[in-house]
Amino acid sequence: MSERRAGRQTRGPAGPRRPARRGQERAAARTRATTTGETRRRPRLTGRAAVLVLVLAVLAVSYASSLKAYLVQRAHIADLKAEIAETSADIDELEREKRRWRDDAFVRVQARERFGYVMPGETAYVVLDEDGEPVESRAELHDPAEVLAEPPTPWWEDAWESVELAGSPPRHDPPPATDLEAPKD
Numbered sequence: 001m002s003e004r005r006a007g008r009q010t011r012g013p014a015g016p017r018r019p020a021r022r023g024q025e026r027a028a029a030r031t032r033a034t035t036t037g038e039t040r041r042r043p044r045l046t047g048r049a050a051v052l053v054l055v056l057a058v059l060a061v062s063y064a065s066s067l068k069a070y071l072v073q074r075a076h077i078a079d080l081k082a083e084i085a086e087t088s089a090d091i092d093e094l095e096r097e098k099r100r101w102r103d104d105a106f107v108r109v110q111a112r113e114r115f116g117y118v119m120p121g122e123t124a125y126v127v128l129d130e131d132g133e134p135v136e137s138r139a140e141l142h143d144p145a146e147v148l149a150e151p152p153t154p155w156w157e158d159a160w161e162s163v164e165l166a167g168s169p170p171r172h173d174p175p176p177a178t179d180l181e182a183p184k185d
Contacts, residue, residue, distance in 0.1 A: 111117040
């Protein structure tokens with residue numbers, strides 16, 4: 001039996017195997033190829049490399065689409081936060097207005113301004129313009145943000161306008177001639 005096992009291990013379908021000799025034959029073939037100038041070119045893109053590139057491309061596309069969705073969601077969240085801040089500012093303003101209307105003095109002032117009410121014993125006067133329309137009172141307080149709705153002009157624009165004006169002053173027509181008689185003594 002031991003001969004059989006030994007025969008099985010050393011024999012193959014094409015005869016006895018000699019692993020040491022095959023290695024020697026390969027080394028000799030490599031030596032012959034390098035000495036004769038024959039070099040075997042390996043393909044630049046192997047099957048494994050192609051699969052790796054394909055997998056990396058699929059991963060890049062999937063991560064890019066996920067990143068795009070993430071950025072869109074972040075922008076949407078920022079918009080919603082801005083909307084919430086604006087709504088809370090509106091709520092605060094309405095709460096302030098509500099507190100003002102609870103004050104009796106504010107209600108009296110509003111009744112006088114809006115409806116022209118007067119207290120008992122007072123006399124109301126309405127100033128009319130040349131067309132007979134009532135002139136509105138300009139003694140109101142305004143929000144400073146509304147007063148300066150128009151941005152101020154920069155100083156250099158004013159300076160340049162003065163340079164242009166100095167270069168070409170406007171022409172004034174001479175005043176009309178009138179004969180004023182000087183008092184005679």
